[in-house]
Every structure is written in structure tokens, then in C-alpha cells.
Amino acid sequence: MTVTVSSSGSAAQSDIERQLVRDRGKEDRRGRIVGSLLAVAPFVMVVVIWWAIYTIFDPVPTKLVAPSKVVDAFFELIREGTLPAYITQSLGRLSIGVIIAIGVGVPLGWLLGLDKDVASSVEPMLRFFNAISGIAWLPLAIAWFGFTDRTITAVIIYTMIFPVIFNTMIGVRTVPTVLRDASRSLGSGWFRVIKDVYIPGSFPSVMTGLRLGIGFGWRALIAGEFIVGGGGLGFLIFNSRTAGLTERVMLGMIVLGAVWLLIDRLILRPIEEFTAARWGMVRL
Amino acid sequence: MTAGNAEAASAASATLTVNGLSHWFIDPQSGSTVHALDDINLAIQPGEFITVVGPSGCGKTTLLKILAGFLKPLAGEARVHGSLITKPGRDRGVVFQELAILPWRTVRRNIGHGLEIQKVPKDVRAKKVAELTDLVGLRGFEDHYPHQLSGGMKQRVAVARTWASDPEIILMDEPFAAVDAMTRQTLQEELIRLTVETKKTVFFITHSVEEAVFLGDRVIALAARPGRVKASVQVPVPREGRTWETMTHDPSMAACVEEVLGLVRGEHEATLASESHANADAEQAQET
Amino acid sequence: MTAIPMPVLRTSPWSKVKKYALPIIPFFLLIGVWVSVIAIADPAIGILPRPLKVLQVPFQEDEYWPNVTASLGRLFIGFLVAAVTGVLAGIVAGLSRKFADFIGPLVTAMNAISGIAWIPLAIAWFGIGRGMVVFIVWNGAFFLIFANTVLGVRMVPEVLDRSLQTLGASRLHILRNVTFPGALPHVMSGLRSGLGFGWRAVIAAELVGATSGLGQWIFIAQEFARADIIVAGALTIGVIGLIMDRGLLAPLERRTIERWGLVESSA
Ligand SMILES: Nc1ncnc2c1ncn2[C@@H]1O[C@H](COP(=O)(O)OP(=O)(O)O)[C@@H](O)[C@H]1O
Ligand SMILES: [Mg+2]
Numbered sequence: 001m002t003v004t005v006s007s008s009g010s011a012a013q014s015d016i017e018r019q020l021v022r023d024r025g026k027e028d029r030r031g032r033i034v035g036s037l038l039a040v041a042p043f044v045m046v047v048v049i050w051w052a053i054y055t056i057f058d059p060v061p062t063k064l065v066a067p068s069k070v071v072d073a074f075f076e077l078i079r080e081g082t083l084p085a086y087i088t089q090s091l092g093r094l095s096i097g098v099i100i101a102i103g104v105g106v107p108l109g110w111l112l113g114l115d116k117d118v119a120s121s122v123e124p125m126l127r128f129f130n131a132i133s134g135i136a137w138l139p140l141a142i143a144w145f146g147f148t149d150r151t152i153t154a155v156i157i158y159t160m161i162f163p164v165i166f167n168t169m170i171g172v173r174t175v176p177t178v179l180r181d182a183s184r185s186l187g188s189g190w191f192r193v194i195k196d197v198y199i200p201g202s203f204p205s206v207m208t209g210l211r212l213g214i215g216f217g218w219r220a221l222i223a224g225e226f227i228v229g230g231g232g233l234g235f236l237i238f239n240s241r242t243a244g245l246t247e248r249v250m251l252g253m254i255v256l257g258a259v260w261l262l263i264d265r266l267i268l269r270p271i272e273e274f275t276a277a278r279w280g281m282v283r284l
Numbered sequence: 285m286t287a288g289n290a291e292a293a294s295a296a297s298a299t300l301t302v303n304g305l306s307h308w309f310i311d312p313q314s315g316s317t318v319h320a321l322d323d324i325n326l327a328i329q330p331g332e333f334i335t336v337v338g339p340s341g342c343g344k345t346t347l348l349k350i351l352a353g354f355l356k357p358l359a360g361e362a363r364v365h366g367s368l369i370t371k372p373g374r375d376r377g378v379v380f381q382e383l384a385i386l387p388w389r390t391v392r393r394n395i396g397h398g399l400e401i402q403k404v405p406k407d408v409r410a411k412k413v414a415e416l417t418d419l420v421g422l423r424g425f426e427d428h429y430p431h432q433l434s435g436g437m438k439q440r441v442a443v444a445r446t447w448a449s450d451p452e453i454i455l456m457d458e459p460f461a462a463v464d465a466m467t468r469q470t471l472q473e474e475l476i477r478l479t480v481e482t483k484k485t486v487f488f489i490t491h492s493v494e495e496a497v498f499l500g501d502r503v504i505a506l507a508a509r510p511g512r513v514k515a516s517v518q519v520p521v522p523r524e525g526r527t528w529e530t531m532t533h534d535p536s537m538a539a540c541v542e543e544v545l546g547l548v549r550g551e552h553e554a555t556l557a558s559e560s561h562a563n564a565d566a567e568q569a570q571e572t
Numbered sequence: 573m574t575a576i577p578m579p580v581l582r583t584s585p586w587s588k589v590k591k592y593a594l595p596i597i598p599f600f601l602l603i604g605v606w607v608s609v610i611a612i613a614d615p616a617i618g619i620l621p622r623p624l625k626v627l628q629v630p631f632q633e634d635e636y637w638p639n640v641t642a643s644l645g646r647l648f649i650g651f652l653v654a655a656v657t658g659v660l661a662g663i664v665a666g667l668s669r670k671f672a673d674f675i676g677p678l679v680t681a682m683n684a685i686s687g688i689a690w691i692p693l694a695i696a697w698f699g700i701g702r703g704m705v706v707f708i709v710w711n712g713a714f715f716l717i718f719a720n721t722v723l724g725v726r727m728v729p730e731v732l733d734r735s736l737q738t739l740g741a742s743r744l745h746i747l748r749n750v751t752f753p754g755a756l757p758h759v760m761s762g763l764r765s766g767l768g769f770g771w772r773a774v775i776a777a778e779l780v781g782a783t784s785g786l787g788q789w790i791f792i793a794q795e796f797a798r799a800d801i802i803v804a805g806a807l808t809i810g811v812i813g814l815i816m817d818r819g820l821l822a823p824l825e826r827r828t829i830e831r832w833g834l835v836e837s838s839a
Contacts, residue, residue, distance in 0.1 A: 132810030241692035280431025
């Protein structure tokens with residue numbers, strides 16, 4: 001059998017390819033609304049169960065309160081202005097951690113990813129300190145900085161920086177060497193290779209590290225605010241327990257989850273969609 | 285004809301010369317030494333399209349990496365116009381087996397990457413990129429990212445990128461191995477047209493004898509373990525206007541395929557006998 | 573044929589030295605800085621202890637070992653309960669695609685507020701002490717293990733399942749021979765990260781809600797200006813974490829992955 005492809009045949013084939021590629025872009029948009037309705041459903045279920053437990057067991061208010069009381073507390077704290085203030089405070093502390101973790105962690109991760117000798121020298125020590133959770137340093141941080149914001153910031157940075165460093169490093173290492181070679185044979189010097197190949201190539205991993213880091217940092221922040229106090233969502237939860245205001249404790253927890261979800265949807269996901277997803281580099 | 289003498293005679297005028305080139309690797313698993321290339325001698329003339337064919341593992345990629353300047357040979361030397369190859373250079377464009385286009389750049393920016401590196405002004409670059417996009421049939425896809433393209437289209441981007449920086453020599457490592465048989469034939473015909481038009485010196489690696497004969501002015505057959513030049517065969521038909529249609533109906537081409545096949549088959553009976561039939565194209569795609 | 577002698581290829585002796593020397597250098601540097609700061613600034617023991625004092629803590633402080641065992645005991649119980657409930661619930665949830673999709677967002681949200689945020693409520697429920705710490709450990713580890721198990725079950729190709737069904741295999745047979753082995757690598761990595769999470773949660777919970785345990789001990793030490801105990805405690809927490817992860821769970825995870833012939837990287 002002979003397969004004959006004339007030049008007109010090749011044009012026809014290109015057209016088919018074009019059509020296929022365009023079709024791929026026209027995916028459904030209708031599923032989204034149904035999807036978001038379904039996403040709310042399990043939370044409705046939890047509230048129903050919570051409410052049922054409350055009515056059946058009738059617990060003392062220090063252990064559990066009705067969902068409606070939490071809603072009341074929400075409006076009350078909004079009216080007082082404490083909730084917005086606490087949210088701002090917690091987010092502010094987290095942001096400082098994020099800025100420093102990116103500013104220091106990402107370049108360090110690049111260095112570790114690019115230079116084998118630096119990596120084999122520094123990596124074991126970083127792995128060791130990573131194994132000590134930031135929270136374990138909280139007492140020492142208090143000894144150094146007292147019950148201040150600096151203590152909380154120090155613990156957040158410590159907690160966030162390792163996942164950022166390690167994931168950046170892995171990101172650089174997993175950039176295929178053939179991309180570097182291709183760039184070099186086009187005439188790139190090392191600076192351009194880093195700029196054109198390694199920085200964008202490691203970006204999806206940097207985002208993974210940042211996501212992990214913010215998740216860990218968010219917990220460290222709560223622990224810090226429990227102990228150090230001075231406002232913030234952690235302080236709200238912890239202090240309200242001491243005062244026996246369970247509705248505020250539960251409100252604080254829900255707000256914690258909601259704020260995390262908002263950070264994810266409004267900041268992290270859009271960045272990922274604009275970069276890694278667009279480049280077809282999203283990994284499981 | 286013996287390869288060595290012919291190569292030596294024409295070395296003076298050659299674009300690329302390879303003298304007594306040998307290379308070894310340490311096998312990472314066993315720690316033993318692998319003899320990848322043994323005393324390779326080649327001379328490639330300006331504008332010549334050389335195809336290198338041999339079974340997998342015979343050292344084709346190693347040879348290309350040395351010519352590209354990514355790897356230093358342990359013995360012998362490779363030269364471009366008489367000067368020793370020590371590092372990659374813009375004079376030698378490479379099209380890789382693994383495509384190697386950047387996922388985070390659009391088609392337009394991938395094709396223009398080399399020009400961007402050379403600091404070619406934006407408007408000149410845009411013009412050149414548009415020209416090449418047309419040439420490889422990718423108009424309308426300038427703003428697509430590589431993952432939105434089919435395998436054949438990605439390969440066109442890789443080729444266009446290399447052509448855009450206008451290197452004198454082009455090194456290609458089994459560039460069409462990963463695309464389907466139909467697309468491959470189209471790409472091969474396009475490559476003939478492109479190289480005839482632009483008069484590049486090309487060093488093209490493949491493990492398909494048919495591809496080697498179809499594309500090349502001259503076919504170098506490599507033998508395996510250690511990799512060495514077994515023979516150099518001149519293809520009897522000029523490359524201008526070659527299509528798969530003329531190729532399959534030309535008895536001298538068929539004879540040439542038989543000749544090379546005989547050379548390579550003696551070397552690697554079992555694998556290549558099945559691989560080099562046109563029907564087995566799909567299998568070749570997997571073997572990269 | 574050729575007369576080129578084969579070169580002798582081997583790695584240079586320098587590379588061996590580098591392999592062992594390089595990782596040690598930063599630790600020496602760190603200790604060097606630590607010792608110099610003490611020599612120059614002579615800080616109070618509540619701020620920075622001498623390295624030797626820190627090393628002596630496990631041998632000279634009577635409370636060291638009881639606190640270590642208290643923390644480990646809480647971790648063990650909490651993690652065990654989390655592993656059993658998480659894997660079982662994960663398999664059940666994973667078997668139904670619809671159910672797994674349904675609770676997906678809830679699990680994500682619970683993961684986001686798991687562990688530390690529950691401490692105050694857990695104190696209200698269980699009082700100060702062991703019950704509360706165990707609950708926090710369970711809470712921290714459960715959702716991770718659960719989510720990973722669901723993922724593992726869902727990743728088992730349905731083709732396998734179907735092809736066995738056509739051979740007349742029973743539901744239980746398929747569960748035992750296809751679903752569980754297929755999900756095991758994911759279950760293992762869930763257990764691994766769950767244990768790491770649990771260990772962090774133990775320390776955090778003890779800091780504010782216990783009368784014993786490493787977390788509580790280092791927190792109290794700060795009030796008594798005993799930085800030697802704080803540093804020794806923190807290092808102990810790190811070493812225990814490393815031993816559990818690298819010595820126990822990472823090899824286990826690797827073994828299951830290798831055994832089932834799946835290629836996956838564990839970062
Ligand atoms: N970096 C390397 N380390 C060790 N062995 C290698 C390396 N690169 C190639 N080899 C070995 O050298 C031989 C030739 O490889 P290669 O040039 O890739 O062959 P081909 O491209 O013809 O398939 C093979 O046996 C291969 O295993
Ligand atoms: Mg190869």
C-alpha cells in the first residue's frame with residue numbers, strides 16, 4: 001500500500017487540525033452554575049446536622065450554640081467593627097510572611113535548584129529545620145521578642161519559607177534540560193537561560209509551594225494569635241472561649257475557613273489560571 | 285565505497301568536519317563503561333543534506349550533541365569551518381527529538397525566541413515571524429500555546445523557531461519520530477521544500493531507512509555497539525521536487541532504500557527489518 | 573577497526589569527599605555562629621543557651637522523657653483513630669463517585685480549618701488535657717487521610733473493575749484484589765502527611781491546652797527563662813518528626829509504590 005499525500009492533501013489536513021484545536025476551546029460554560037449549587041449542598045447538610053444535634057441534645061451554651069446565634073454574632077461583630085478589624089489584622093500579618101517568604105525563599109530555591117554543590121551543602125540543614133514546626137519555636141520567639149507582633153511574624157515566616165524553598169527547588173530541577181539546550185543553541189547566555197527557561201519553568205511549582213506555605217502559615221498565625229494575642233482571628237477564637245462566648249468561637253472558625261477559601265479563589269487560582277493552566281502545565 | 289577516504293578527500297571545503305571522534309559513557313546503573321561512538325570521520329559539504337540512520341542506542345544523539353556543542357568528545361574533534369566546536373552557537377540550530385519548545389510562550393513568541401535573543405528590533409522580528417509562520421502553515425495559531433497544538437503543529441513550531449534565527453547549519457534529531465505516519469509524510473515533504481529553498485546544510489538523524497533516503501543527499505549508515513560509520517550512500521535522485529509519490533514510483537530510489545536497508549539490517553537484523561517498512565511507521569513513533 | 577585506547581572513566585576522589593563534607597559545613601557554621609554570639613554578647617540563659625547545656629537536657633532534666641512519651645502517646649492514639657476512620661470512610665466515600673463529588677468541597681473547607689483552629693472548641697468539649705489533644709490530632713490527620721484515600725480509590729481504573737466483573741468476580745473480591753491495592757499508594761501518602769500534620773497538631777495543642785507533653789513543657793520553660801529546655805525541646809520535636817517520616821513512613825510508602833509498580837515522586 002502506498003500512502004500518497006499531495007500538497008493539496010496537506011492543506012486539507014491542516015484545516016482539520018485547525019478545526020479540532022478550535023473545538024477544544026469551546027467547552028461548556030453551563031455546567032458552572034450547577035456546579036456551584038452542588039458545592040453549597042454539603043455545607044447546608046452540615047448546618048442541618050448541627051441544628052439537629054443542638055435541638056436533640058440541648059447542650060450547655062459553652063459547648064455548642066444554635067446556628068442562628070452564630071449568625072447573630074456575625075452581625076453584632078460587624079456592627080462593632082471588630083470582625084473587619086481582626087480580619088485585616090490577620091491578613092496583614094500573613095501578607096508580611098508571604099512577602100518575605102517569596103522574597104527570600106524563591107531566590108534561595110532557584111539557587112538550590114540550579115547549583116548542585118550549594119544544594120547538597122545546604123539542603124540537609126534546611127530539611128532538618130523544616131522538620132521542626134514553626135510553632136515549636138513560638139516559646140523561643142516569645143523569649144526573644146516578647147508578646148508582640150514580631151513573634152507572630154517570625155513564626156509565620158519560619159513556617160512558610162520551607163515549602164516555598166523546596167518546591168521552587170524541585171520546580172527548577174524538573175525543567176527538562178532539553179529546554180535549556182534549545183535555548184542555548186538559539187544563542188542564549190546563562191542569564192537569558194535563567195530568565196526564559198528556569199524562572200517560568202519553575203513557576204507552577206513556586207505556586208504549589210506558595211499555596212502550601214500559605215496553608216501552613218495560616219495555621220501558624222492562628223496559633224501565634226492564640227498565645228500572643230493582640231487582635232486577629234486567632235485571638236477572637238481563643239479569647240471568646242475564655243469568656244464563654246461559644247458563638248464567637250464558632251464564628252471565628254467559620255470566618256477562618258471562609259477567608260482561606262477567598263484567598264484561594266480570588267488570588268491563588270486566578271494566578272494559576274493565568275499562568276500554569278494557560279501553559280498546560282497544571283499538575284495533580 | 286569506504287567512508288573514510290571519501291570523507292578525507294572532501295574535508296578541506298567542508299562546512300562540518302568530524303575527525304577520529306570517540307566517546308564513552310559510564311552506565312549509571314552498572315557503573316561499566318559504554319562505548320557510544322568509535323572513530324567517527326565525516327565531512328559535510330555546504331548545502332548538503334546528510335541523513336544519519338542507525339538502530340536505537342547506536343550513538344546518533346550523542347554525535348548530534350557533540351556537533352551542537354552540548355557534549356565534549358573524549359577523543360577526536362568536531363569542527364565548523366575549521367574551528368573547534370566547544371559550545372553551542374547560533375551558527376548551528378538544533379531541532380530536538382523532544383520538541384523542546386517552551387510551554388509558556390505562544391507560537392509567535394516561540395518562533396521569535398531566537399530573534400529576541402539576538403536583540404532583533406521588534407518590527408523586523410514580527411515580519412520575520414509572520415513569514416515563517418506562513419511558511420510552516422501555522423497562520424491563525426500565532427497566539428496559541430504549545431499544549432493547544434497537535435504533535436505535528438508543535439514540530440512545525442520547533443522547525444520554524446530554528447529557521448527564524450537563520451543558522452547556517454541545522455541539526456535535527458529524529459524530529460518526526462513522535463508524529464503519526466500521515467503527518468510525518470507531510471512534514472517530510474515540507475522539510476524538503478524548505479531546505480531546498482533556504483539552502484541550509486542539514487544533519488538529520490533518523491532510525492527509519494525510508495526517511496533517511498527520502499530526505500537526504502547522502503545517507504550515513506551507523507553500526508551499533510560501538511557506534512561507527514558503516515557506509516556513506518549517495519542518493520541517486522536530486523532532492524528538488526521529491527515527493528512520496530515520485531519516491532515510491534522511482535526504481536532507483538527503491539534500490540537505494542534496499543541498499544541502505546541491507547547495510548543496516550546486517551547490523552541489527554531483528555529490530556530494523558520490521559521497523560523500516562512503511563507500514564510499521566506507527567511503531568517507530570513509540571520508539572523514541 | 574580502531575586503535576584508540578579506551579579512556580579510564582571514573583568519578584574523581586574529590587567528589588566523594590564533597591558528598592560527605594558539604595552537608596556538614598552549614599551545621600558547623602551554625603554552631604560556630606551560636607558559640608561566637610555567646611562568647612561575644614554573653615546573653616542571658618533565657619535568651620540563648622549554651623550548646624552544651626542544650627545537649628545535657630535529655631540527661632539532666634527528669635521531666636524530659638515523661639514529656640516525650642506523653643506527647644508520643646497522644647500522637648499515637650489520635651493518629652491511630654484518624655488512620656482507621658479516615659481510610660474506612662475514604663473507601664466507602666470513594667466507591668461512590670457521586671458521593672465523593674458531593675462532599676468534596678466540604679472536605680476542602682474542613683481541611684482549611686482543621687487542627688489548630690479547633691483547639692478552643694475542643695477545650696470546651698473535652699477540657700484541658702489528653703482527650704482534647706487527641707481530638708486535635710485526629711482532626712488534623714483525618715481529613716488528609718480521608719481525602720487521599722478517596723483520591724486513591726477513585727484513581728483505580730474502572731476498566732480493571734469491569735473486566736473482573738465480566739469474569740464473575742464478587743464485589744468483595746474486587747474490593748480486596750483491585751480497589752484496595754490500587755488505592756494503597758495514595759493511602760500511604762495520606763498517612764504519611766497525616767502523621768506529619770498530627771505531630772505538629774500535638775505540639776500546638778499542648779502549648780495552650782495541656783498540663784504535660786513537650787509542647788506544654790517548652791511553653792512553661794519560657795516563663796522560667798529556660799531557653800536550654802526550649803531549644804532542646806524544639807530539636808527533639810524535629811528529630812522525632814524526621815525519624816517518623818524518613819525512618820518509618822517514607823520507606824513504607826516507597827515500598828508500596830514499588831511493589832505495585834507505580835511510578836510516583838515523593839517530594
Ligand atoms: N548521559 C548518558 N549516560 C550514560 N549512557 C549514555 C548517556 N547518553 C547515552 N548513553 C548511552 O550511549 C549509547 C548511545 O546513546 P544515544 O546517542 O542516545 O543513541 P541513539 O540516539 O542512537 O538512540 C546508548 O547505549 C546509551 O545508553
Ligand atoms: Mg536518540
